Amino acid sequence: MRDLFAKILGLPVLASEHGAKVDDLIIYVHYLMAALFVGWILYFIYALIRFNRRANPKADYVGIRGHASNYIEAVVALVEIVLLVGFAVPLWANAVDHFPKADEHPTTINVIAQQFAWNVFYPGPDGKFSKRAAQFVTQDNPWGFDKSDPDGKDDLAPMSNVIHVPVNKPVIITLTSKDVIHSFKLIAMRVTQDAIPGMRIPLHFTPNKVGVYQINCAQLCGNGHAGMANGRLYVDTQEDYDAWLAKQPKQSAGGAASFE
Ligand SMILES: [Cu+2]
Structure with a gap:
């Protein structure tokens, strides 16, 4: 029906x-x-x-x-x-x-919106993200990672416009914005959340169908707003996800932004 x-x-x-x-x-x-x-x-x-x-x-x-x-x-x-x-x-x-509990082993991801892309951060095997602060922002460190933070040693290099998640496992995305208000919209996941500079807002969902889905910006954020629809969410099988994850360069190794 x-x-x-x-x-x-x-x-x-x-x-x-x-x-x-x-x-x-x-x-x-x-x-x-x-x-x-x-x-x-x-x-x-x-x-x-x-x-x-x-x-x-x-x-x-x-x-x-x-x-x-x-x-x-x-x-x-x-x-x-x-x-x-x-x-x-x-x-x-x-x-x-109602957020997923730790024993459900959620995939945790940080997303920082900017004009006009989605920057995606993975915490690496320890599951903990590097601290970030405005005082650390330089030309080589645009995200203000605290390079002395041990939690950041295994973080993956930032990715642009691409998110991979394993199927049938909860995902928690913590969302913020670098510049103006954006809105993170995963239509296939039935998820929409504003990305607001200065705020870290968590959202969650559990993907249950393998595929590639569009990420949209649902808040008119400037000239290139429509280009934010180039974001892609890949829902992978656990094996594909693990294989993809293993290939990603570490942030500490100076890995550049990845686009696939
Ligand atoms: Cu936007």
């Missing part, structure tokens, strides 16, 4: 676990909108016939006497409350607020 309606509504490819619930909510809202649309059309036709000029030569100054419209309004409000309290709020609690 979901597949059929997703097709009718033209919903994009879905490749994350929680995304099915997002699509369900979109479909339920469309049910309600369809019911309202049909209801209003029927009422419009009724009003055209019931209140036509020939049958009503004199205006009625009293107006409505029945309570039907109140009842209908109450039903519509009730359906809206059910959608909000029964579906939207629990979905938010589960898919947004």
Whole structure:
């Protein structure tokens, strides 16, 4: 049923676990909108016939006497409350607020947006990212890595516009921006989060379909905004992911930004 309606509504490819619930909510809202649309059309036709000029030569100054419209309004409000309290709020609690625990071994990634690319950072085998601070920023160290931080020794060299993740494992991305407000949008994952300079905002999802998906910027951020759609999210099998990971140069070895 979901597949059929997703097709009718033209919903994009879905490749994350929680995304099915997002699509369900979109479909339920469309049910309600369809019911309202049909209801209003029927009422419009009724009003055209019931209140036509020939049958009503004199205006009625009293107006409505029945309570039907109140009842209908109450039903519509009730359906809206059910959608909000029964579906939207629990979905938010589960898919947004409830982060994967350490024992689920999430893939942790930092993404720093800039005009006009996504810079992607992996923490290496220790799972810990190098500290960064504005005071360390130089021409050779544009991200301000603290070179004395042992956590950074095994970090991977920064990547541009490419994220690899293994399938069926939770992913936590901590998002920030180097310049202006961007918005990190993975349509196939049903994830959107603003990237705001000065803030580190975590988001999470679990990809469940191997493939290559587009990363979009959902916040008009300047002239090259559309170019941020060149970002690609690769959802790999665990073997492919491990093989890819093993090939990546370390940041400490002076590895340049990688583009594949
Ligand atoms: Cu942008």
